[in-house]
Amino acid sequence: MRQILKNIAMAAVVMLLTLVVWGCRSDSDSSNITDQKTSVEDGFYIYYINDGWTDISMKKMDVDQQLSSENTVDLVMKALLEGGGTSKFGTPVPTGMTYQRYIYDGYGTVNLIFEADLENVDPYALVLSKEAFVKTLSQIDQVHVVVYEMVDTVNESNVVKDKLTLESFADIDNMTDSEKEIRIFMPDSSGTALVEKSLTLDYSQKESLPEQVMKGLGSSYDGTVTPLNNKTVVKSISVEDGLCTVTFNDAFVNGKEGVDDNVLVYSIVDSLLELDDVNLVQLRPDNTGNRLNDIDLERKFTGDYSYVTR
Numbered sequence: 001m002r003q004i005l006k007n008i009a010m011a012a013v014v015m016l017l018t019l020v021v022w023g024c025r026s027d028s029d030s031s032n033i034t035d036q037k038t039s040v041e042d043g044f045y046i047y048y049i050n051d052g053w054t055d056i057s058m059k060k061m062d063v064d065q066q067l068s069s070e071n072t073v074d075l076v077m078k079a080l081l082e083g084g085g086t087s088k089f090g091t092p093v094p095t096g097m098t099y100q101r102y103i104y105d106g107y108g109t110v111n112l113i114f115e116a117d118l119e120n121v122d123p124y125a126l127v128l129s130k131e132a133f134v135k136t137l138s139q140i141d142q143v144h145v146v147v148y149e150m151v152d153t154v155n156e157s158n159v160v161k162d163k164l165t166l167e168s169f170a171d172i173d174n175m176t177d178s179e180k181e182i183r184i185f186m187p188d189s190s191g192t193a194l195v196e197k198s199l200t201l202d203y204s205q206k207e208s209l210p211e212q213v214m215k216g217l218g219s220s221y222d223g224t225v226t227p228l229n230n231k232t233v234v235k236s237i238s239v240e241d242g243l244c245t246v247t248f249n250d251a252f253v254n255g256k257e258g259v260d261d262n263v264l265v266y267s268i269v270d271s272l273l274e275l276d277d278v279n280l281v282q283l284r285p286d287n288t289g290n291r292l293n294d295i296d297l298e299r300k301f302t303g304d305y306s307y308v309t310r
Contacts, residue, residue, distance in 0.1 A: 044139055046079050047132035048089035053125045056132055057088045069142035073104045080136060092132035094125035097150070108144040110137050116150040118160065123204045134164045147240075157247070160208050161238045163277060179203070184216050184271040185308060186224035191259035194267055194308045197221050210237045210244055210278070213271050227267040229256040235286055242279035243300060244272050252285045253292050261293050262307065269301040270308070 045058040061079060063072060081099060083091045093099050096117040103111040112133060134146045145165055152158035180201045185194040199216040201209050214234050218226050231251035238245050246268065255261050269281045280300040283292075290297045 044076075045136070046076070046084065046089075047092065047136045048080075048084050049092045049128055049132060051087040051090050053094070053122070053128060056128060057084075059084050059089055069140060070104055070106070072140050073102070073110060073137065073143065076136060076140065077102055080133065092129045094121055094129050096121045097129075100151075104143075108142060109147060110143055110145070111147040111149060113149045113151065115153050116160075117154065118150060118152045118158065118206060119154070121150075121206055123206045126206060127204065130162065130164060131169050134166065134169065138166045155235075158236050159238055160211070161240060162208065163239060163241075182213075182274040184213060184274065185267050186217065186221055187227050187259045187263050187267055188309065189223055189225060191225065191256075191263060194263060194270070194305075195221075195224050196308060197224065199271075208237065208239075209275050210239060210246070210272060213275065214246065214268075217267060217271060225256075225259060227256060227259060227264045228252070229254060239275075239277055242277065243282060244275070244278040244280070245282045245284055246272075247284045247286055249286050252283070253297075255292060261295055262304075265292065265295060265301065266304050266307055270303050270305060273303045 043060045044063045046061050048057050048059065049055075050057055061076075063075065067075065081091050081093070083089055093114070098115045100113045100115055102113065105111070130148050133148065137143050137146050145163060148162045148164055150160045152160075180203070181198055182201060183196050184199045186197050187193070188195045199213065201212050203209075205212065207215065211234075214237065218228065220226070228248075229251060231249075231254075233249040233251070234246060235249055236245075236247045256264055265283065268283065272278050272281050280302060282300050283297055285292075285297065
């Protein structure tokens with residue numbers, strides 16, 4: 001069933017790309033948003049979602065060039081959230097998610113904050129939603145980055161953030177092929193060295209890429225052991241300005257019997273650094289001290305591949 005859904009999602013992506021390139025027809029509208037024609041002309045466009053959540057539709061919007069960036073962001077967000085007036089132009093907030101607010105920092109970043117039932121949000125709908133918000137807001141000259149933040153309604157400490165730009169959706173190959181293979185580093189059976197293994201990430205899944213990496217580190221591979229003890233729980237993962245912060249429950253600071261503490265740490269750090277948008281890693285235990293035995297957990301870790309067997 002999962003493979004069938006994935007195939008449907010990929011087919012819809014191809015349809016989406018065709019629509020974006022050639023444009024989308026729309027119904028007439030009496031508001032200041034005018035219909036998108038078969039070829040995209042110069043102007044400002046709002047990216048909406050059709051009621052079946054199968055593709056994006058664009059409508060041209062008149063934007064006063066004299067408005068401040070703050071007022072322009074506010075005007076555009078209002079248009080996105082109100083929808084375009086017909087079933088072809090729905091607001092890009094998926095079922096299972098509730099828009100809360102946005103924060104514009106005045107320096108090029110708009111942070112969108114949603115509450116989400118992360119277990120039940122449709123992965124493909126999430127991709128469409130991100131694309132609609134990012135492609136709309138990025139037309140504002142002063143907006144360069146959109147942070148798409150989701151707070152889990154079941155566990156508020158579980159916050160997923162994606163830092164997105166137009167380049168996030170520019171590579172057609174990546175959009176039609178949702179999988180990417182990376183390296184992860186598992187402790188060997190002696191617990192004194194790291195072994196390189198392969199992990200396939202799936203961009204179409206609801207889990208963020210860092211979450212998929214951590215899940216991969218919890219799997220079994222021949223000749224390896226997992227880096228975390230069986231009582232350790234990953235409570236949240238976030239990525240901001242290149243820093244990936246992983247918050248664990250208290251059990252993390254107990255380490256894992258039979259695994260060297262440095263091997264444990266760099267199994268996680270070196271694996272997460274394989275992600276394109278991660279440059280530093282912080283490992284944060286929840287409600288406990290800031291040390292894993294002799295290792296200071298206040299620091300932000302860079303990679304150390306000296307433990308990897310060649």
